[in-house]
Amino acid sequence: MHDNEHASHHHEESFIRKYIFSLDHKMIGKQFLIYGLIMFFVGGGLALLFRWQLAYPERPLPIIGASQQYMDEGEVVTGADRMWENIYESEKEEWLEVNMPNGVVEPAFYNMLFTMHATIMVFFVVVPILVGTFGNFLIPLMIGTRDMAFPILNMLSFWLAVLAAIIMAIGFFVPGGHAAAGWTGYAPLSADPQWTGVEWGQNLWAISLLIQGFSSLVGSINYITTIINMRAPGMTFFRLPLVIWSLFIVAILLLLAFPVLSSALALLIFDRLAGTTFFSATAEGGGDPLLWQHLFWFFGHPEVYILILPGMGIASELIAVFSRKPIFGYRSMVYAMIAIAFLGWIVWGHHMFQSGMRPGLGSVFMTTTMLIAVPSAIKTFNWLGTMFRGSIKFTTPMLHGIAFVSMFVIGGLSGIYMANTPVDIFIHDTYYIVAHIHYVVFGGSLFAIFGGIVFWFPKMYGRYMNDVLSKIHFWLTFVAFNCTFFPMHILGVGGHMRRISNPMQYEFLQGFEGMNIFITMSAFTLGFAQLILVFNFFWSIYRGKVAEQNPWQVTTLEWEAPTPVPHGNFGQIPTVYRGPYEYSVPGEENDWIPQAQPEHAPATSGD
């Protein structure tokens, strides 16, 4: 069944065709993974820099190994000087006096750091890995087809993402520094260089995101077409694995949401370069800063669900496989995701409760936001239901799946506080929000990503990742993650604002110095733990234990393909006879029945 007649796909390919301008969905998926991991380190490094400043305000960074960062910083300090020169010419002396000690993360640089940290993590790490890697790698394999509907568009999608990353990277080196108006880029701060001193940095930020938007758009069209048209015989929609459902829904969200961001970015670029005033509030201009917020969050809220839905899908796979049980309420899981996808369009105002939007609208958005908490809760209960009376194997991917669920519970519950308008008055724009973001995106999406990598690694590279290293990575990450981000809830309750570079300037925050130091030390541990992942990843590609075809005894189609998966994936396209979660069916010898196993045929073992 595995070796095959599909010879046309087996001719030798040149290095460039195979590894660089590849049209093969699996290679493109792997490319996105490497891309995402590199950007993960860039984004993480930026975070560690500003965490240092928060713990030890105004103190120079020790020149440990990271001399490169130190040098970058020296440069940026001069950029900031120029900026002050323009704006506060007369105060320059004083400014030099106060802020000159070299190696100190001074405020303008600090703003750039957190802006770029979030921009990179959201647009260049989580989306590329969740959607680019898992979408590309899994969709054709799991629906049982040979490749994406549009392989050339697929390649284009990757290379547009590379172009976007290069443009984003250039922004660090232009005079005036990179964008520093937050990842949310609120106008008018972002719309006019006079407010920040940032000239081309912000422009490049917008242009890069525009291109990244095209990349996502092209990718999502591909996913949607592929899933609708190219499912294997017998693969009905309600036999799709949940991760494919999640990617399908996310592709639709991407298709609809990104154009909104693109339009907003285009208007922003006009404001900055062509003198329009869409987002500025000058009396004669007729523009409005809140317009930016509405556009950004109309995109932004669906975007945050783009960041979590595939994570939910991956976690569902992991939990079902390693509990050896069908997903509890498969259909309700699907409907919950669809509900989230719809409701996601009518909650954006919860980011704007304190923005000056009419208070009446605040109440409306509180109501819709409360509504969206319901499907999130349903999914959580269903995951628990899936483990109920299961036979749970604590493999590394399962540990990540469990971590996903528990961290998502915390992130979802903290969402309730913020959805509550009166409480949000106090915690809006504090570290409470930062804690929430990280519990859902790091605790949620990233744990799913880690779990997914370990789980599908044998199919991707034909080898296992080293399990000892994987487990060390998991536990270190889990503990350090919670030590880093849980205390941020407490900072938020204390009123500690986000996006400030020096909390010690405030009387009411004096008590938090110790906690900030603790958070920073945990963050460095967390960063260090990720080195283990990357080492393990690359080491295992070459040295890992060779994997069988279906090492975890999974029912879904990707495990029917030979390992390593050849171009064209399957010898013969499999036919699907049943749903994706037929585990522990009574009366069967094995505790799993592959989707492609014909009715009444003798059960096959995992070869």
Add this chain to the structure above:
Amino acid sequence: MLQWLPENVSTFGQSVDSLFYAIYYLTLVVFILVMGTLIVFLIKYRHQEGKRAHYIEGSTTVEIVWTAATTVIVFGLAMLSYPQWNNIKSPTQFPENPDVVVQVSGKQFNWDMTYPGPDNEFGTDDDLELENELHVPINAVVHIRLTSVDVIHSFFVPQLRLKQDSLPNRFINVWFEATKAGRYEIPCAELCGFGHSGMLGYLNVHTQENYNAWVQERWPQ
């Protein structure tokens, strides 16, 4: 965890805190239940040789029950919150006839306070402008006309449980009534540029006598 909340010194702050506490206990209970269940399941249903998982595909009844329960709880919370929110933020619900009206204007990186003076009108000769210092009497209704001259800032007084973004070319009204004399910080809570960190004003809540003295000093009769 909530002992970290700064002391509350406004009349409506209590309602914010009560909701905060209500949600805190609610989510704490949910959290303990969910995590407890999870941990019990992980121990009880761990893989054991010779034991097989039970084939359970789900249960419509259970789904309906937990969907309904969650919906009721979150909507209950929303119902509790509407009046409090309106009380704090809806201009139509503000206490009328304020004792003090001040215009507060964010400007990179200061809060400019403008008092209308005895004639109660802005833009006249007796206006008083102060940088970063706001003076109000205790137990008095204060209306603030919030605006900004450049970018968005956010007027935040943690002890009042009050936060409101200030926007250029718009006037947004907020109110408060402080219940304890003292000097409180007014940080800016919305990123507004490189001086955002450290953009800081002060709210001075005076006893009635001290406030009268301050008025006397500023606008001698």
